[in-house]
Amino acid sequence: MPDRPMIEIAGVSRNFGTFRALDDINLTIAEGQFFSLLGPSGCGKTTLLRLLAGLDVPSAGTIRIDGEDCTEIRANARPTNMVFQSYAIFPHLNVAENVGYGLKRLRLGRAEEDRRVAEALEMVRLPDFGRRKGNELSGGQRQRVALARALVMRPKVLLLDEPLSALDKKLREEMQIELRSLQQSVGITFVLVTHDQYEALALSDRIAVMFAGRVAQVAEPMEIYQHPATRQVADFLGGMNFLSARIAGETGETLTVETDRLGTAVLRKPAGFTASGNRATVGIRPERLRVLWDDETAPHMLTGRIASRAYFGETTSLAVAIEGLDAPLSIVETNDYGADELKIGAEIRLAYDPEALVLVSDPAA
Amino acid sequence: MKRTTRSWRDREDLRGLALISPTVLYALALLLVPVAMVILYSFWKQSFMTIDHTFRLSNYEAAFTQPIYRALFLRSLWISLTVSLVTVVMAYPVAWYISFHGGRNKNLWLFVITVPFLTSYLLRVMAWKVVLGHNGVVNSALMWLGLIHQPIEALLYTANSVVITLVHSWVAFAILPIFVSMEKIDRSLVEAGRDLGDSAFRSFRRIVLPLSLPGVISAFVIVMIPTIGDYVTPTLVGGRDGMMIANIIQTNFGQAQNWPMGAALSVSAMVLVSLAAGIMVLLLRLLVNGVRR
Amino acid sequence: MRRLARIRLLPVYLCGFIFFLYFPILLLPLFSFNSGATVAFPLRGFTLNWYAQLLQNATMIDAAMNSLTVGLAVSLVTTTLAISASRAITRYRFPGKRPATGLIMAPLFLPEIIVAVAMLLILLQIGIQLSLGTVVLGQIIFCLPYAMSVLIAGFEGFDRSLEEASLDLGETSFGTFRRVTLPVVAPAILSSFLLCFTVSFDEFLLAFFLSGTRTTLPVYIWGQLRFASKLPEVMALGSLMMLLSITLLTIAEIARRRAEKRVTAQGGPHA
Numbered sequence: 001m002p003d004r005p006m007i008e009i010a011g012v013s014r015n016f017g018t019f020r021a022l023d024d025i026n027l028t029i030a031e032g033q034f035f036s037l038l039g040p041s042g043c044g045k046t047t048l049l050r051l052l053a054g055l056d057v058p059s060a061g062t063i064r065i066d067g068e069d070c071t072e073i074r075a076n077a078r079p080t081n082m083v084f085q086s087y088a089i090f091p092h093l094n095v096a097e098n099v100g101y102g103l104k105r106l107r108l109g110r111a112e113e114d115r116r117v118a119e120a121l122e123m124v125r126l127p128d129f130g131r132r133k134g135n136e137l138s139g140g141q142r143q144r145v146a147l148a149r150a151l152v153m154r155p156k157v158l159l160l161d162e163p164l165s166a167l168d169k170k171l172r173e174e175m176q177i178e179l180r181s182l183q184q185s186v187g188i189t190f191v192l193v194t195h196d197q198y199e200a201l202a203l204s205d206r207i208a209v210m211f212a213g214r215v216a217q218v219a220e221p222m223e224i225y226q227h228p229a230t231r232q233v234a235d236f237l238g239g240m241n242f243l244s245a246r247i248a249g250e251t252g253e254t255l256t257v258e259t260d261r262l263g264t265a266v267l268r269k270p271a272g273f274t275a276s277g278n279r280a281t282v283g284i285r286p287e288r289l290r291v292l293w294d295d296e297t298a299p300h301m302l303t304g305r306i307a308s309r310a311y312f313g314e315t316t317s318l319a320v321a322i323e324g325l326d327a328p329l330s331i332v333e334t335n336d337y338g339a340d341e342l343k344i345g346a347e348i349r350l351a352y353d354p355e356a357l358v359l360v361s362d363p364a365a
Numbered sequence: 366m367k368r369t370t371r372s373w374r375d376r377e378d379l380r381g382l383a384l385i386s387p388t389v390l391y392a393l394a395l396l397l398v399p400v401a402m403v404i405l406y407s408f409w410k411q412s413f414m415t416i417d418h419t420f421r422l423s424n425y426e427a428a429f430t431q432p433i434y435r436a437l438f439l440r441s442l443w444i445s446l447t448v449s450l451v452t453v454v455m456a457y458p459v460a461w462y463i464s465f466h467g468g469r470n471k472n473l474w475l476f477v478i479t480v481p482f483l484t485s486y487l488l489r490v491m492a493w494k495v496v497l498g499h500n501g502v503v504n505s506a507l508m509w510l511g512l513i514h515q516p517i518e519a520l521l522y523t524a525n526s527v528v529i530t531l532v533h534s535w536v537a538f539a540i541l542p543i544f545v546s547m548e549k550i551d552r553s554l555v556e557a558g559r560d561l562g563d564s565a566f567r568s569f570r571r572i573v574l575p576l577s578l579p580g581v582i583s584a585f586v587i588v589m590i591p592t593i594g595d596y597v598t599p600t601l602v603g604g605r606d607g608m609m610i611a612n613i614i615q616t617n618f619g620q621a622q623n624w625p626m627g628a629a630l631s632v633s634a635m636v637l638v639s640l641a642a643g644i645m646v647l648l649l650r651l652l653v654n655g656v657r658r
Numbered sequence: 659m660r661r662l663a664r665i666r667l668l669p670v671y672l673c674g675f676i677f678f679l680y681f682p683i684l685l686l687p688l689f690s691f692n693s694g695a696t697v698a699f700p701l702r703g704f705t706l707n708w709y710a711q712l713l714q715n716a717t718m719i720d721a722a723m724n725s726l727t728v729g730l731a732v733s734l735v736t737t738t739l740a741i742s743a744s745r746a747i748t749r750y751r752f753p754g755k756r757p758a759t760g761l762i763m764a765p766l767f768l769p770e771i772i773v774a775v776a777m778l779l780i781l782l783q784i785g786i787q788l789s790l791g792t793v794v795l796g797q798i799i800f801c802l803p804y805a806m807s808v809l810i811a812g813f814e815g816f817d818r819s820l821e822e823a824s825l826d827l828g829e830t831s832f833g834t835f836r837r838v839t840l841p842v843v844a845p846a847i848l849s850s851f852l853l854c855f856t857v858s859f860d861e862f863l864l865a866f867f868l869s870g871t872r873t874t875l876p877v878y879i880w881g882q883l884r885f886a887s888k889l890p891e892v893m894a895l896g897s898l899m900m901l902l903s904i905t906l907l908t909i910a911e912i913a914r915r916r917a918e919k920r921v922t923a924q925g926g927p928h929a
Contacts, residue, residue, distance in 0.1 A: 055822050075825040088823035092841040101837075102827030153827060381750025385758055388743035388802070392761045395799050399776035400768075406779065459675055462668050476911050481679050483853070484903040485860035487876050488896040491883065492682035495689065500698030502685065533682065536675075587767065594769020596863055601883070611771040618775050618867075628779070631772045638769075 005067075006031040006157060006189045007052065012061030014047055021047045023213040025061070029191065029206075034183050036192045036200040039210035040236065045193045046085075046161055048210075052191060053159050054078045066156050081150035082159040085166070087142045089134035095121070096130035099149045120152035123182070140171050147179075151186065158183075160192045164199060176202055197237045201225060209233045217271075229270040231281055231362040240283040241329045242362075247278045255359055257282055261302060261324050262352060267359040274361070281362035286317070288356035289331040291339060291348055298351035304329070306346050316340045320350060406628035416625065424629030434613070434630065441593050441610040441634065442641055444524060448531040449589035449645075452539045453581055455532065460543035460580070461573070475544065482537040490601045493530040497521040497602065522604025530598045535591075539584040546580025547573070578653050585649065586642050593638040594631075610634050683900065690894035697889045708894040718895065721878035725859055728790055728874055732797045733854035739798070740805035740850060745839075748813040766803045773799065774867040781868065788870030796864040801854040808853060808914065812846025845913040852910035856903045875899065 007029040014022040022044045029035045037045040050056040051063060054075035062071045070078055081102075090098050100117045108116070121127050124144035129137070137145065143163055150158055163179070164172045180203050183190045194200050200207050201221045208218045217229040228234035231242060248264065249256035255273075257280055258264045267282065292298060304320040307328045316339040319328040331350065333339035342348065407424055410417040428434050463474045481489065496502045497520040504516040520526060550573060558568035596611035603609065610630060617627030690709070694702035712718060746752070747759055765773055777796045786792060820842065824834040840847070862876035869877055879895065882888040 053826055076828045082826045084819045084823055086817055086819050088819040105828050377750050378752040381746045381752035384742045384746035388739040388762055389758045399780040402779050403776045458671055462672055480904060480907055481683055483856055483907055484900050487862045487879055492685050495685050495697055496682050590767050591769050594771040596771050614771055631775055
């Protein structure tokens with residue numbers, strides 16, 4: 001992976017009146033990367049994207065794009081282009097005019113303009129749509145036009161503001177695959193804003209998870225999922241069972257913790273971890289707990305009673321009350337062994353792997 | 366590296382002010398300043414060809430004590446009050462029908478209703494002269510039917526003819542605010558009311574009526590205030606008995622050349638009608654609060 | 659049964675209402691084709707005489723040209739002023755927005771006679787000669803609320819990200835206004851223009867007070883109303899004016915609906 005930085009965000013804040021939408025953001029995005037800003041609505045991810053686009057100016061800090069200080073440079077003079085959440089297809093222009101909108105100012109000449117528009121439409125697989133009006137397109141087609149309109153400008157960075165959120169589930173999944181392969185073929189740096197953790201995990205090279213105007217963690221998808229730095233990040237990316245633990249030992253990089261029911265484990269400290277007192281919070285993903293059938297055994301086992309269940313077709317989600325734990329453990333089982341036939345109140349045994357425990361920063365602990 | 370930037374984005378307020386200021390300055394120069402001028406004039410006095418600029422209340426004294434002015438004020442108030450009440454009562458069912466039963470044709474209905482309002486006021490008033498006149502439509506029809514043998518003279522050139530004509534002129538305009546406030550009513554509220562056991566009438570009285578009250582009030586005000594100063598209608602169809610305050614204002618600014626008196630009459634008319642409208646609005650609120658229960 | 663009766667009653671009332679609204683107006687064309695010399699029933703016979711006389715009437719034609727000039731000037735200036743004001747109101751936040759809006763919309767809530775005398779007073783005070791120009795000045799104030807209502811509605815549905823997209827694609831602020839904003843709200847602008855023209859063309863009181871020796875069509879009609887013998891000709895003129903107004907208003911309405919459709923068609927995520 002090329003490591004040359006394309007975007008450098010240093011100490012960026014944005015205030016709206018007394019509200020601090022972004023608080024001292026520091027991020028570096030490498031050239032050619034598919035980078036996602038992930039977080040719940042109101043976390044500041046769209047504000048940050050608009051700062052990158054030049055549609056807004058930070059209250060403090062600097063933004064460099066391809067080595068150049070762009071903080072005060074307006075949107076129309078930046079090497080970035082954006083796909084808007086509403087797609088912002090110009091309603092009075094047809095598809096070809098929409099795609100060629102930005103080229104008009106470059107004075108390339110008619111022939112070159114037409115060639116690039118055709119090429120862009122080809123790229124998003126809408127070759128014969130040039131004469132259609134914006135309001136004659138479906139949601140997916142509008143999204144492709146918006147993509148073509150931005151890509152035709154050959155930006156250094158393509159910014160995407162929740163581009164798939166308006167599409168239905170099936171189309172969204174198709175477009176995810178297409179977006180990923182498009183990014184790989186054009187090799188442009190993509191910055192995607194999304195609130196959908198699966199979308200971020202599936203598409204990105206790197207993810208920044210944001211809460212309340214701050215970046216909570218920046219890492220590759222697997223790292224983020226498997227080793228969330230904070231309880232908040234862990235919770236936002238799928239389900240997680242949290243357990244309270246006692247700190248029994250500490251080295252530079254690891255912490256030895258004793259849990260009430262899941263034994264003792266030596267766990268990696270997440271970045272920025274500081275222990276408060278001798279308590280720590282550890283987590284385990286529901287899919288890392290497994291039901292033991294019949295007389296099957298495992299090195300680490302727990303016994304409990306099913307407190308509630310929810311059926312999801314290919315999987316069943318169970319909440320299992322364990323004696324000695326404050327909250328029931330939630331687990332997800334595929335239905336091929338008959339997890340869908342388990343009844344509430346039934347006693348079951350669970351297998352777990354102490355390796356699957358992760359240590360998270362938890363300000364509330 | 367901390368710094369604050371006051372760049373183009375942060376000056377949103379300045380851009381807004383810059384865009385609106387030509388229009389506002391225009392309105393200041395040709396509306397607010399002139400009206401302020403009228404108020405100023407009303408405290409001065411005309412003495413032959415010159416204006417005496419000392420502050421005095423004598424014009425107002427005359428406006429409220431001289432019988433001719435008093436009579437005109439009372440009649441104008443009475444007419445504008447009657448017109449606005451009749452207008453609102455006539456407009457309400459129409460607005461309700463369009464809003465609740467207009468379906469896809471709401472816009473068409475609104476268009477059909479507002480077109481007459483936007484065509485020549487003068488011509489519409491003239492048309493009523495034809496309807497109510499000596500040989501007019503009503504008299505001709507009644508005579509043809511044998512109901513009367515002599516044309517009824519009292520149809521035209523009375524306060525009633527002024528009221529009818531004004532109602533015709535303004536009723537379409539009153540529909541709009543009522544309609545808008547009805548459109549804002551969440552339809553599920555009405556359904557919820559019905560679901561909780563209200564009869565159709567009861568749900569209307571307890572939900573639609575109170576929630577459309579703001580529309581009714583603005584319809585009332587939007588009709589009452591302009592009608593008090595109407596000039597064309599009383600001049601054309603009012604005769605001696607239908608004269609209104611605008612006629613005497615015009616006379617003072619025209620032939621009589623007594624601008625301060627005209628100004629005082631204008632200001633008094635404005636203040637009186639605002640007071641009357643305010644009182645009516647309060648009464649309306651009380652009334653609706655009463656039936657709501 | 660009661661329910662049925664109630665639902666039937668309202669359309670009957672509505673028909674009566676529409677009749678009340680349109681019946682007097684329809685009398686104008688009726689009498690304009692009536693050969694009787696007085697405007698009264700019974701009707702005599704069909705004639706086009708009044709229209710023929712009208713077209714030979716030089717004073718009337720002069721007044722019509724005046725009205726046309728005034729109407730064009732008023733609708734042009736009013737729409738221009740209203741475009742920038744309504745854009746400011748719908749797009750930006752700034753101090754004094756409410757009083758500013760209130761001032762611009764105030765003529766809707768003022769007796770027209772007071773607006774007229776106030777303007778007369780200030781113009782004579784400054785020493786400006788009354789002319790068609792002063793009529794234009796006055797009617798702009800009178801037309802602004804109408805133009806504002808149409809244009810605010812036009813700008814309100816406008817998706818701001820369209821302008822941002824244009825900026826993002828390299829266009830300047832001015833270029834964005836010209837290439838995106840104006841074309842998208844063009845139907846609303848046309849609608850405002852036509853509405854102002856119609857209102858100005860039919861406006862009497864301000865023209866009566868502010869026109870000095872020149873006359874517009876409504877002022878001309880006012881002068882003719884005193885003569886009973888002129889009435890049929892005035893009916894013919896009135897019918898023509900009514901026809902023009904209704905035509906222009908219909909076009910304005912069609913434009914307004916196109917504007918609405920455009921706005922909803924670009925509704926983005928919910929499209």
